[in-house]
Amino acid sequence: MKDLVSIIMLARNKERFVEPSIRSIMAQTYQNWELLFVDDASEDDTVTLLMKLSEEDRKRGRMSETKGLLEDGTAIDRIQVTKTIDSRGEACNRNLALRNAKGRWIAFLDAGDIWEPTKLEKQIQFMESNNYAFSYTTYRCIDMNMRDLGVVVAGPEQINYHEMLKCCWMGYQTVMYDSTKIGLLQVSCMATVNDYALWLQAAQKADCHLLSECLASQMVGKSLWHRLLTSDKWTWRYRTYRIVDGRNPITATYMTLRNMVYAIGKYRRKGAEGPTPNPSLKGGEIG
Template sequence: MEIPLVSIITPSFNSEKFITETIQSVQNQTYKNWEMIIVDDYSSDATISIVTKIALQDNRIKLFQSEKNSGTGIARNTALTKCKGRYISFLDADDLWKPKKLEIQINFLKNNNLPFTFSFYDCINEQGKELNKRVEAPRNLSYRQLFFCNYVGNLTGIYDVNYFGKITISSIRKRQDWMLWLTILKKIKSVQPIPESLAFYRIRENSISASKLNLLKHNFAVYRRFHGFNLVFSLLCMTGFLFTQLLIKPRYIKNTKASI
């Protein structure tokens, strides 16, 4: 029985507080045939020394260093050139996977003959405490739905290189994950998520998602520069985006404590 290699792309930048736990969550996977490609984006803290020490003990972990700080998009693209796996998966340097994440996803892809999937995920704070919040998604996510809201958590997406090839996104510095999923959904039209939480997303005080103004700015850039829309149409798209954020997406954010 074929056990395909999964390539895990992890950009890092000044991640000394979190990177060890992130790597351990990969090492704890029940699915063992993986490689973890970490591209450090010119960190000034102890990230490189921490990863180097771990990599010496586990040859599935490979570290590459950028010569200057270029952003997570460039780091992910650099990692993509190093990947050897049939499947490409993503995990940022402060997020965590649950132990059966890869096993469940690979089985789901193979059993349903799918080239792409993602899952729900739970949220934790900067200290790693669970926030009793689960982010879900439509059970049959269409390109149109994704166009107005990024329902796919970057730490949960996985795609088949045999079907798509290696997909490079480089038009703007932020929101590359959304652009990647849009590229994929434009080809396959819709995707089925795995309807359970397989990962923990860490909400940090200085993150894009924590700054609503920055989030709006970067999302507008997706419509303006990635899609190439003119100013007026991009503003109309942002109206649809805001409508989705205010009235539709909240339906997919669950209070897990209340549901127990």
């Protein structure tokens, strides 16, 4: 039996974007997964939509073999929704989902981001064949209408802890790790760039390896350069180096500036053409 994949997804007021993301999970060629969705006190119909998709997946599971299975063969509902009463932030919600995860493999996806149908299958095969505990893939950038922006993002073939300190190389939606080797990861609920803090923890236990294939798409809400240069994430990068890594103020400032340079450099154009529609990224019914 194939090992279970636990997929972590968090959202707040993402009704507009969440369905294509979840359908890209439902369309995976690797079908033994569970989705742990934590809704951060949304005020729109995000949860209503999630329950509809969960029921749809449950019906599909009764008619086929598409259902989550634990190691002992127990069947589980694949889409599990938790709604918080008050907004607690990404870090606390991700910690909760990770504590509830039952799978060997841990993967991540944001509302609005998309996986290619073979993402899980290829990444697990890559990790198993090379005995890797921690990996990521190349990804493309898309706009809010899911049009390909012609930008592909990659990083080093192998990232150790010291290399990870230079830059958050990985796209959140591309990361996967083996929980039997990495263990349970938890970060401070005060951490804003909490995914980076999570990867730093994981990199202390295993190097991260690149599967050099574009298997995911990340939605970029604003101009890419605006997102890179004006985000307050740099303030939180500094705090991560100060608090998580224990660096002094001068070293933390240097590391933050270095991180910014590497972050800008990891984006590259696929070509001179402008954005073009990518039909594979559209939501809709799956077979």
